[in-house]
Amino acid sequence: MAHKYVHGYSARESERLADQAQTLTDLLHHDTHYPAGSRVLEAGCGIGAQTVILAKNSPEAQITSLDISEDSLARAEQMALKEGLTNVTFRQGDIFHLPFEPASFDHIFVCFVLEHLIEPRRALEQLRPLLKEGGTLTVIEGDHGSTFFHPENPDASRAVDCLVQLQQQAGGNALIGRQLYPLVAGAGFRDVSVSPRMVYVDASRPGLVEGFTKLTFTAMVEGVTEEVHRQGLMSRDAWERGIAGLCRTTEPDGVFCYTFFKATARK
Amino acid sequence: MAHKYVHGYSARESERLADQAQTLTDLLHHDTHYPAGSRVLEAGCGIGAQTVILAKNSPEAQITSLDISEDSLARAEQMALKEGLTNVTFRQGDIFHLPFEPASFDHIFVCFVLEHLIEPRRALEQLRPLLKEGGTLTVIEGDHGSTFFHPENPDASRAVDCLVQLQQQAGGNALIGRQLYPLVAGAGFRDVSVSPRMVYVDASRPGLVEGFTKLTFTAMVEGVTEEVHRQGLMSRDAWERGIAGLCRTTEPDGVFCYTFFKATARK
Numbered sequence: 442m443a444h445k446y447v448h449g450y451s452a453r454e455s456e457r458l459a460d461q462a463q464t465l466t467d468l469l470h471h472d473t474h475y476p477a478g479s480r481v482l483e484a485g486c487g488i489g490a491q492t493v494i495l496a497k498n499s500p501e502a503q504i505t506s507l508d509i510s511e512d513s514l515a516r517a518e519q520m521a522l523k524e525g526l527t528n529v530t531f532r533q534g535d536i537f538h539l540p541f542e543p544a545s546f547d548h549i550f551v552c553f554v555l556e557h558l559i560e561p562r563r564a565l566e567q568l569r570p571l572l573k574e575g576g577t578l579t580v581i582e583g584d585h586g587s588t589f590f591h592p593e594n595p596d597a598s599r600a601v602d603c604l605v606q607l608q609q610q611a612g613g614n615a616l617i618g619r620q621l622y623p624l625v626a627g628a629g630f631r632d633v634s635v636s637p638r639m640v641y642v643d644a645s646r647p648g649l650v651e652g653f654t655k656l657t658f659t660a661m662v663e664g665v666t667e668e669v670h671r672q673g674l675m676s677r678d679a680w681e682r683g684i685a686g687l688c689r690t691t692e693p694d695g696v697f698c699y700t701f702f703k704a705t706a707r708k
Numbered sequence: 709m710a711h712k713y714v715h716g717y718s719a720r721e722s723e724r725l726a727d728q729a730q731t732l733t734d735l736l737h738h739d740t741h742y743p744a745g746s747r748v749l750e751a752g753c754g755i756g757a758q759t760v761i762l763a764k765n766s767p768e769a770q771i772t773s774l775d776i777s778e779d780s781l782a783r784a785e786q787m788a789l790k791e792g793l794t795n796v797t798f799r800q801g802d803i804f805h806l807p808f809e810p811a812s813f814d815h816i817f818v819c820f821v822l823e824h825l826i827e828p829r830r831a832l833e834q835l836r837p838l839l840k841e842g843g844t845l846t847v848i849e850g851d852h853g854s855t856f857f858h859p860e861n862p863d864a865s866r867a868v869d870c871l872v873q874l875q876q877q878a879g880g881n882a883l884i885g886r887q888l889y890p891l892v893a894g895a896g897f898r899d900v901s902v903s904p905r906m907v908y909v910d911a912s913r914p915g916l917v918e919g920f921t922k923l924t925f926t927a928m929v930e931g932v933t934e935e936v937h938r939q940g941l942m943s944r945d946a947w948e949r950g951i952a953g954l955c956r957t958t959e960p961d962g963v964f965c966y967t968f969f970k971a972t973a974r975k
Binding site: 584586587589590591593616619620622623626627633634635636637639641643644645693694695696698700 | 851853854856857858860883886887889890893894900901902903904906908910911912960961962963965967
């Protein structure tokens with residue numbers, strides 16, 4: 442099933458994803474380690490930003506990374522080569538028509554994928570038979586509606602809302618993080634456990650000010666500038682005030698908060 | 709300085725505060741332990757909900773608990789008696805005219821107080837001289853703007869906004885949690901460190917569904933019903949839909965998120 446990827450596939454976007462992966466590695470991935478010899482499916486690997494982390498955290502697991510986009514896969518393979526990964530196989534395929542036999546995997550890992558799907562629950566239902574009995578599912582998603590900051594800025598909040606709206610137009614859901622528990626439980630998995638992972642940024646954490654508030658979040662919002670103007674979702678002035686408002690939160694008295702959610706469950 | 713306490717002083721409110729304290733004890737207080745013999749000021753103890761936790765977590769510290777309200781203090785003393793606390797002294801006083809000599813305390817603890825003050829930074833500036841050099845400050849506050857839930861409900865969000873608005877009318881700030889870093893740093897403290905403490909509630913955590921979403925948060929919102937109607941901030945129908953929307957998040961597919969912030973710092 443082809444779908445429109447709201448963030449696009451530009452070089453700058455690739456750089457943004459790489460920056461984001463670097464900054465958030467510990468917060469999101471520190472508790473995911475797969476045993477030696479286990480077979481892991483990464484469903485929706487994109488350009489491989491999470492693949493590298495996954496492969497390095499579980500160097501003796503055998504990882505199969507699937508994506509629908511040949512372009513993304515080509516980049517992911519380059520990245521894997523550059524990083525010297527030897528435990529990853531890349532495969533082109535659609536999450537709704539999976540090219541694998543039942544019970545092919547011990548573990549399935551899905552990160553920043555469900556947010557882009559029209560039918561996230563059905564995707565999880567499709568993935569479930571690929572797991573061996575007792576195998577685990579891990580899902581990580583963001584939630585743009587969890588964003589808040591200081592100083593408050595109504596235009597900045599509206600700019601974030603535009604992102605939510607555009608993702609919805611594209612068939613996705615930028616508020617999916619908070620819904621992981623009912624989604625995963627509803628798809629038939631058991632022992633579902635969800636933990637929020639808040640990125641809290643103040644001036645005492647300059648790496649996050651730069652790596653998250655500026656280079657990840659604000660860059661992501663700026664990435665939809667043209668589309669917002671094309672659709673007239675906000676006036677150019679209001680939009681610029683919004684972006685300025687987000688940048689304002691990176692000053693010494695500013696604070697920025699965003700929450701990712703991580704779900705684990707068993708078949 | 710007298711001020712209007714937005715939550716009021718009713719019996720039900722007292723019960724709400726006690727429920728809240730019980731459910732949130734671990735999340736907010738697990739990392740606060742003061743050494744034997746240290747002198748601790750609890751500035752703004754209210755009815756003693758946090759005092760009990762503080763005193764039990766640091767049984768050999770000498771705690772002085774201050775509040776401006778004689779009524780609250782009387783209840784706090786009853787609570788202390790009932791709980792058999794022997795290391796707490798209660799004292800009536802105003803945080804802006806503190807009845808203590810400079811450097812009287814090793815540690816100062818302030819919980820759910822700054823949100824009610826017109827001048828929270830000045831309160832911290834007033835408290836600072838009471839600390840010995842190198843003594844610590846601990847501040848805990850909520851942030852109603854951190855609230856989000858599933859399913860979304862615009863009336864429920866508006867109801868939460870009413871609470872923010874009423875607290876602002878009363879001279880307080882229900883969005884103060886996110887501002888702790890600049891507030892504490894701006895008041896002249898050093899080594900300021902803030903950590904978010906999210907209360908994440910889904911159906912797998914029935915204690916929090918009951919103890920937090922229903923008995924703490926929704927009860928708090930319901931507590932301002934009369935005032936919202938008196939001021940006509942929302943229509944009665946919309947308000948009821950909002951309360952129903954909050955209750956809806958306690959069903960098996962619902963999720964509720966709220967974030968407290970805890971700051972520690974040194975003089």
